[in-house]
Amino acid sequence: MLKQIEGSHAMAEAIALCRPEVICAYPITPQTHIVEGLGELVKEGSLVDCEYINVESEFAALSVAIGASAAGARAYTATASQGLLFMAEAVYNASGLGLPIVMTLGNRAIGAPINIWNDHSDAMSMRDSGWLQLFAETNQEAVDLHIQAFRIAEELSMPVMVCVDGFILTHAMERIDIPDQTAVDAYLPPYDPVQVLDPASPISIGAMVGPEAFTEVRFLAHYKQMQALRLIPEFAGEFARQFGRNSGGLLRAYRTEDAELLVVAMGSICGTIKDTIDEMRDDGIRVGLVTIVSFRPFPVDALRNALAGAKDVVVIEKSVAVGMGGQLADNIGAAIRNLTRAPRLHSAVAGLGGRSITRASLHHLFRQAAVQPWEGTHFLDLNEKVVGREIHRKRKNRRSGPTAENILRQLAIATGLPAAE
Amino acid sequence: MFQVRIHGRGGQGVVTGAEMLSVTAFFEGRHAQAFPSFGSERTGAPVVAFCRIADREIRLREPIIEPDCLIVQDATLFKVIDVFAGLSSDGYLLVNTNKSLDELHIRNAVDRLPKGHAVIVPATEIALKRVGRPVPNAALLGAFAALTQFVHIDSVKRAIEAAFPGQVGTANVAAAGDAYEFVLSQQSAATAA
Numbered sequence: 148m149l150k151q152i153e154g155s156h157a158m159a160e161a162i163a164l165c166r167p168e169v170i171c172a173y174p175i176t177p178q179t180h181i182v183e184g185l186g187e188l189v190k191e192g193s194l195v196d197c198e199y200i201n202v203e204s205e206f207a208a209l210s211v212a213i214g215a216s217a218a219g220a221r222a223y224t225a226t227a228s229q230g231l232l233f234m235a236e237a238v239y240n241a242s243g244l245g246l247p248i249v250m251t252l253g254n255r256a257i258g259a260p261i262n263i264w265n266d267h268s269d270a271m272s273m274r275d276s277g278w279l280q281l282f283a284e285t286n287q288e289a290v291d292l293h294i295q296a297f298r299i300a301e302e303l304s305m306p307v308m309v310c311v312d313g314f315i316l317t318h319a320m321e322r323i324d325i326p327d328q329t330a331v332d333a334y335l336p337p338y339d340p341v342q343v344l345d346p347a348s349p350i351s352i353g354a355m356v357g358p359e360a361f362t363e364v365r366f367l368a369h370y371k372q373m374q375a376l377r378l379i380p381e382f383a384g385e386f387a388r389q390f391g392r393n394s395g396g397l398l399r400a401y402r403t404e405d406a407e408l409l410v411v412a413m414g415s416i417c418g419t420i421k422d423t424i425d426e427m428r429d430d431g432i433r434v435g436l437v438t439i440v441s442f443r444p445f446p447v448d449a450l451r452n453a454l455a456g457a458k459d460v461v462v463i464e465k466s467v468a469v470g471m472g473g474q475l476a477d478n479i480g481a482a483i484r485n486l487t488r489a490p491r492l493h494s495a496v497a498g499l500g501g502r503s504i505t506r507a508s509l510h511h512l513f514r515q516a517a518v519q520p521w522e523g524t525h526f527l528d529l530n531e532k533v534v535g536r537e538i539h540r541k542r543k544n545r546r547s548g549p550t551a552e553n554i555l556r557q558l559a560i561a562t563g564l565p566a567a568e
Numbered sequence: 569m570f571q572v573r574i575h576g577r578g579g580q581g582v583v584t585g586a587e588m589l590s591v592t593a594f595f596e597g598r599h600a601q602a603f604p605s606f607g608s609e610r611t612g613a614p615v616v617a618f619c620r621i622a623d624r625e626i627r628l629r630e631p632i633i634e635p636d637c638l639i640v641q642d643a644t645l646f647k648v649i650d651v652f653a654g655l656s657s658d659g660y661l662l663v664n665t666n667k668s669l670d671e672l673h674i675r676n677a678v679d680r681l682p683k684g685h686a687v688i689v690p691a692t693e694i695a696l697k698r699v700g701r702p703v704p705n706a707a708l709l710g711a712f713a714a715l716t717q718f719v720h721i722d723s724v725k726r727a728i729e730a731a732f733p734g735q736v737g738t739a740n741v742a743a744a745g746d747a748y749e750f751v752l753s754q755q756s757a758a759t760a761a
Contacts (some may be wrong), residue, residue: 149594151590151591151594151595151600153587285627314603314604315603315629318603318604319601319602319603320586320587320590320600320601320602320603321590321599321600321601321602321626322593322594322599322600415629417626417630418626418627418629419628419629419630420629421627477669503630503631504629504630505630505633506628506630540628
């Protein structure tokens with residue numbers, strides 16, 4: 148049914164349609180309206196046979212989900228930003244134990260400096276935790292990915308993180324098709340665990356594993372994610388046949404036919420990039436987009452095929468590994484380095500801490516990549532004047548003070564407004 | 569695509585206003601995207617919300633930089649921020665105030681717009697009368713329908729009822745109706761003059 152609805156509430160409705168049996172949440176910033184919406188659905192009785200557990204922290208939220216999942220329940224939680232960091236140990240435990248929990252990550256930056264806005268730093272901090280990570284381009288896809296995520300997670304017995312851009316998607320109200328219960332029930336069978344804590348047939352889960360077996364356990368986790376490379380497109384195909392729209396999969400191509408310049412990105416930025424590409428195509432520039440949906444597992448073969456014909460590849464991402472550069476660009480570099488005629492790779496970091504990514508800036512960036520490429524990592528719309536002054540000041544003065552405060556002071560002077568309190 | 573930027577202060581229902589406008593467009597079978605300017609919202613702090621309306625899927629996720637219509641819920645904002653930034657030369661301006669456009673000292677900006685594209689409406693006053701609270705957002709949407717003729721007043725009323733069920737909705741619908749009539753009468757007076 149078509150609804151004009153906030154992204155978070157649409158996701159809450161979609162998750163409810165998946166019939167979760169345990170939902171754990173720590174309802175404090177950083178959190179989205181998703182768990183709030185689910186709480187309302189449980190309370191009003193429209194989500195039945197579901198235990199909603201308010202816990203005392205994010206660490207507890209995921210720990211309770213782990214316990215519930217091990218006891219055979221379909222378990223769900225959501226977090227963002229610092230909340231994900233606080234549950235980090237449990238994040239690794241969920242995947243290490245092979246428990247098919249689904250978690251929404253309403254992507255936000257990580258402090259310091261304190262910042263509540265959108266970027267992908269939180270997802271990147273857990274990229275090697277063993278969870279599958281799927282990125283939604285639109286709120287419609289966010290809805291659809293949650294339904295697919297439970298299916299993928301339970302088929303593999305591995306946890307799945309659905310990454311949805313905080314604010315940009317979670318707080319946007321738009322037209323979204325919410326599937327009906329019968330269709331979701333037909334797509335997603337009841338959870339049939341591969342391991343379950345059952346007093347009638349006792350087992351233990353979570354053994355101490357020494358050097359004699361640790362490698363094998365890890366290899367099998369990797370093997371499962373490699374299987375996911377086949378399962379994700381298969382389940383997305385089944386979803387498309389049943390629900391009549393394309394959502395999910397490993398990656399998607401947009402106007403890539405005959406493209407000399409290919410852009411690669413993840414999440415909601417792809418919409419703005421598509422509009423930019425349409426404008427550039429009108430000017431006769433052969434440019435296209437590859438949207439990565441599945442970041443973990445990383446679709447190396449599919450990417451290599453998608454990028455093989457291009458002269459230039461621009462990777463634009465909302466995260467930076469300080470001291471190295473863009474994580475996505477690094478992964479893509481590894482995927483294409485053995486191509487016989489590998490495209491030139493240009494890495495750009497954009498939208499950090501919620502900075503708007505505009506068509507105007509993207510136009511400039513894409514044209515620059517083909518004509519006058521930069522070296523290393525490019526920070527889109529970096530205020531070079533402010534950065535230059537701060538570097539200069541630090542050189543002159545040993546006790547130069549805290550960076551964030553210095554930058555804010557400079558900006559305040561430039562605009563003539565009082566510095567932030 | 570038609571782009572609306574709503575300026576107000578925290579507590580005035582700026583975000584709800586943008587959301588109700590998007591629901592209005594949805595009821596008319598169009599695509600619409602409403603979103604807030606993300607930040608820590610404090611009561612009284614300047615707040616911005618956006619609404620895009622189009623006949624096809626809206627993919628763009630940048631903030632609205634070049635609005636086709638500005639809705640200003642609080643006229644004191646003209647002194648604080650550049651409300652007019654990016655307003656297109658054939659755009660619309662709707663200001664919630666008891667004063668005239670001249671009294672607000674925004675004549676220069678208004679004169680750059682086509683004749684009849686800038687109006688005031690005492691939306692807070694209307695809301696106080698109809699709703700009993702200084703929440704001008706619903707009334708302003710009624711005025712928006714009259715000013716731009718871009719959405720139908722009946723769709724606006726339906727969207728308000730969807731957002732506020734019961735008596736609050738009825739009161740806000742009445743406020744939207746008053747503001748709609750106010751702008752229409754102002755326009756016909758201007759044409760007659």
